[in-house]
Amino acid sequence: MDGQRETGVCVIEMSERKKGIDSGAIWGCRRMEIPDGAVFPTLRDELAVLGGQLLVSTLRDMLAGKDTRTPQASDPNAPRAPLITLQDCAVDFRTMTADAIVRRHRAISHQKPMTTLLKTQRTLQLHDPSVFVDPPSEVTEQLSVEGAAIFHPPTKSLVVRCANHTYLSVPMVRQQDRHILQAKEWWNGVKPEMRLVEGSHGPIQFIPFEAY
Structure with a gap:
């Protein structure tokens, strides 16, 4: 909506609700360029495939002992995505x-x-x-x-x-x-x-x- 050219998916560790939504450590991340003319439904479907691939890769790394876990920095002033009105x-x-x-x-x-x-x-x-x-x-x-x-x-x-x-x-x-x-x-x-x-x-x- 604001002209961003990149999006992506993450595998995020579940955390206590009081700590905030999507505030847990990041186990994996994949970036994707937003195609010209992309609309929400098609972008959602492409990200779903990418997210599934990332989840499988992350689980395999966990089983092999090669996984990495990156804590997110705590920022109480970080912006939150607003509801669409x-x-x-x-x-x-x-x-x-x-x-x-x-x-x-x-x-x-x-x-x-x-x-x-x-x-x-x-x-x-x-x-x-x-x-x-x-x-x-x-x-x-x-x-x-x-x-x-x-x-x-x-x-x-x-x-x-x-x-x-x-x-x-x-x-x-x-x-x-x-x-x-x-x-x-x-x-x-x-x-x-x-x-x-x-x-x-x-x-x-x-x-x-x-x-x-």
Whole structure:
């Protein structure tokens, strides 16, 4: 989510609960580079395989008397991974670039999809977003502000202007209290009051949650 390029697995000795979670000595560790475009489910599965291999290797070393045990330094101020909240999935196109939104989607969408807010005060989940590199001028010229979006037939997706003149492509959405839809199906039902300038044509506008 924050652009880290490396992850890994460890075999950690169980310790008393009062000493903290994952605070025991480390018996083994393996690092893994995070592949481009990795999402949580696939990364989880790859780490599960790596973790299984590490556990077998560690147990064999124990049986052979070749194991090593490295105590962890005690640091009461060490940061803890926070719970994922609704605030984490709230998209603010004024401050978030397309790349930042996609990274966050890859990290937490298995729990909470990226979500934005329509001018009608209904939420809209953004499913399977990607960075739209070099969108055509006929698209960008219509998206005059961050949060403006329009349907782009060639890619069958919503294109949304994000911070720093970056653009997001969204092929599927789910409006509050509705089923998930292809972007074109949802776009066909857009109401005039959702648009950047109220009417029957033109881009829509997403607004920040603070305006809710």
